[in-house]
Amino acid sequence: xxxxxxxxxxxxxxxMGTPATESVDWRFTHWANPTPDPNQQFLAGVxxxxxxxxxxxxxxxxxxxxxxxxxxxxxxxxxxxHEALAYAEALGWTMLVVHVLKYSVGRARPYQVRPDLVxxxxxxxxxxxxxxxxxxxxxxxxxxSVFLALDVGDWLxxxxxxxxxxxxxxxxxxxxxxLLAGGxxxx
Numbered sequence: 157x158x159x160x161x162x163x164x165x166x167x168x169x170x171x172m173g174t175p176a177t178e179s180v181d182w183r184f185t186h187w188a189n190p191t192p193d194p195n196q197q198f199l200a201g202v203x204x205x206x207x208x209x210x211x212x213x214x215x216x217x218x219x220x221x222x223x224x225x226x227x228x229x230x231x232x233x234x235x236x237x238h239e240a241l242a243y244a245e246a247l248g249w250t251m252l253v254v255h256v257l258k259y260s261v262g263r264a265r266p267y268q269v270r271p272d273l274v275x276x277x278x279x280x281x282x283x284x285x286x287x288x289x290x291x292x293x294x295x296x297x298x299x300x301s302v303f304l305a306l307d308v309g310d311w312l313x314x315x316x317x318x319x320x321x322x323x324x325x326x327x328x329x330x331x332x333x334x335l336l337a338g339g340x341x342x343x
Contacts, residue, residue, distance in 0.1 A: 199343070206340070207293030210300045211247055218243055239303070247299050254295045263289035294341060301337035309333040 176182060197204060221236030265288040313329030320329075 204293060207297050211296045214300050214303060215240070215243060215247075239307070243299075243303050246303070247296065250295050250299050251292065254290050254292050257290050258287040258292075261289050262286050298341045301340045302334075305333035305337035 217233070218236040218240035221231070221233035222240045224231035224233055225235035225237070264286055309330045312333065313325045317325045317329045
């Protein structure tokens with residue numbers, strides 16, 4: 157679906173039209189980006205870059221730990237073979253579900269339905285302009301941030317805060333990384 161979805165399935169039928177002006181969707185979109193510019197990305201493109209690069213960086217970290225420890229016993233990264241497999245499975249299933257939903261739902265991208273924008277200024281083909289929901293960036297960011305939060309939480313709770321009171325271990329070692337992961341995903 158990632159590579160050949162357009163060729164195999166074509167454009168999905170448009171299933172959602174323009175949101176009503178009183179809807180939460182419409183109000184939030186206009187609040188967050190009142191005058192979108194096709195040449196300028198939201199927050200200078202940082203969320204998009206992290207949505208693309210984050211999963212690859214984390215997969216690289218896990219694979220480096222797994223391969224390094226398979227080669228030598230004293231590799232500087234922890235053995236992450238289990239995490240590499242779990243992460244690959246979680247990300248794979250997530251992206252499969254996202255793309256099945258994208259081709260099933262057929263939601264137009266916001267610039268296609270906003271009357272204050274000229275859709276042709278945005279560089280998308282016909283099929284891609286109908287694959288807005290659900291967001292692959294958000295889904296990959298969620299999977300990546302949860303795995304990062306679990307790893308950082310384990311490191312904080314089991315190493316840095318090993319002798320700390322239980323409330324501090326839970327609050328800083330477990331909850332704080334998950335709150336940051338949620339914030340990253342929301343952004």
